[in-house]
Amino acid sequence: MFDINKKIQIGNLKLDFPFFLAPMAGVTDYAFRVIAKEFGAGVVYSEFVSAHGIIRKNEKTLNMIKFSEFERPIGIQIFGDTPEVMENAAKLVYEKFKPDLIDINYGCPVPKVTKKGAGSAALKDLCLMEDITEAVVKAVDKIPVTVKMRAGWNSENIVSTQAGINLEKVGVKAITLHPRTTVQMYKGNANWDLIKELKENVSIPVIGNGDVKNIDDINEMFSHTNCDGIMIGRAALGNPWFFAEVRKYMLNEDFEDISIEERLEICKKHLELLVQIHGEIVGANNMKKHFAWYFKGFKGASSFRKKFVLAKNYSEMKDILSNIRH
Numbered sequence: 001m002f003d004i005n006k007k008i009q010i011g012n013l014k015l016d017f018p019f020f021l022a023p024m025a026g027v028t029d030y031a032f033r034v035i036a037k038e039f040g041a042g043v044v045y046s047e048f049v050s051a052h053g054i055i056r057k058n059e060k061t062l063n064m065i066k067f068s069e070f071e072r073p074i075g076i077q078i079f080g081d082t083p084e085v086m087e088n089a090a091k092l093v094y095e096k097f098k099p100d101l102i103d104i105n106y107g108c109p110v111p112k113v114t115k116k117g118a119g120s121a122a123l124k125d126l127c128l129m130e131d132i133t134e135a136v137v138k139a140v141d142k143i144p145v146t147v148k149m150r151a152g153w154n155s156e157n158i159v160s161t162q163a164g165i166n167l168e169k170v171g172v173k174a175i176t177l178h179p180r181t182t183v184q185m186y187k188g189n190a191n192w193d194l195i196k197e198l199k200e201n202v203s204i205p206v207i208g209n210g211d212v213k214n215i216d217d218i219n220e221m222f223s224h225t226n227c228d229g230i231m232i233g234r235a236a237l238g239n240p241w242f243f244a245e246v247r248k249y250m251l252n253e254d255f256e257d258i259s260i261e262e263r264l265e266i267c268k269k270h271l272e273l274l275v276q277i278h279g280e281i282v283g284a285n286n287m288k289k290h291f292a293w294y295f296k297g298f299k300g301a302s303s304f305r306k307k308f309v310l311a312k313n314y315s316e317m318k319d320i321l322s323n324i325r326h
């Protein structure tokens, strides 16, 4: 069983609750991160941010990096294809935003990203991966650099353990492993044996990721892999209080399920935060997918969902949230 009193150290960063909110493009913006943090997420991450966009000082890209003090410790995740671009982007992120860590994305399987040699394409060229990582580590020597990677490009080329050994040598301070291959995308299962193998072969913290859906999976992930922390992605969608549930469980306390009233309050807050950062139109649009996640998997959920699907704009969403009867 995992010992909640065991602190994990990522470079100069000491963490007392090693449960990480996974970076998720289109999801883990300021609004979602603040809510996850309120429920006790140990570390939150930005969505992955393009290094090319950063060095071009693209306004939309830089806006994705903005965060509040409340969100600390926070990691900014960057992706890119060359050591130079990644080095310059990391430097700029550090100087302008001062996050607590910079994470390199070696996991994105989306062709738009991998075709250019970024994301999980690095798993096909461990030398380039090492060069990129070393350049980033040298560029930001005041905060830890971590990486998040997949297991390999395909099942014939599983490289996570070798990559981990190389990355530790060039100064990476922690590794998150989502042990699926690029080709696998999200199909099949994450192969937790590879997390265990990585943990046995490096001395830096290993954060296990992939398919943790509930408290039983948390236990199973720790006991199967001996990992130092766990990163939670899809299980937090429409369920950011999962972090509170995990904390209670770790402290041997009961977790009382969130009531419908609380769920509606959380949605209201989420919507307000989205509108605050994106404006009414984009904010309300973004909220639609969250409504679908918040109102899923419990008795009566579909009748709520139907109401939100019909909401055309921010004001209609607010009305529904305030007047809904159940």
Ligand SMILES: Cc1cc2nc3c(=O)[nH]c(=O)nc-3n(C[C@H](O)[C@H](O)[C@H](O)COP(=O)(O)O)c2cc1C
Pocket: 022, 023, 024, 025, 026, 027, 047, 048, 077, 105, 107, 108, 148, 178, 209, 210, 211, 212, 231, 232, 233, 234, 235
């Ligand atoms: C909608 C969505 C967006 C994602 N975006 C990113 C991303 O920007 N960077 C990244 O490293 N991984 C990204 N991922 C992968 C997750 O961080 C995580 O590795 C994966 O979902 C497996 O963990 P889970 O089973 O806990 O969801 C994304 C996943 C989802 C579902």
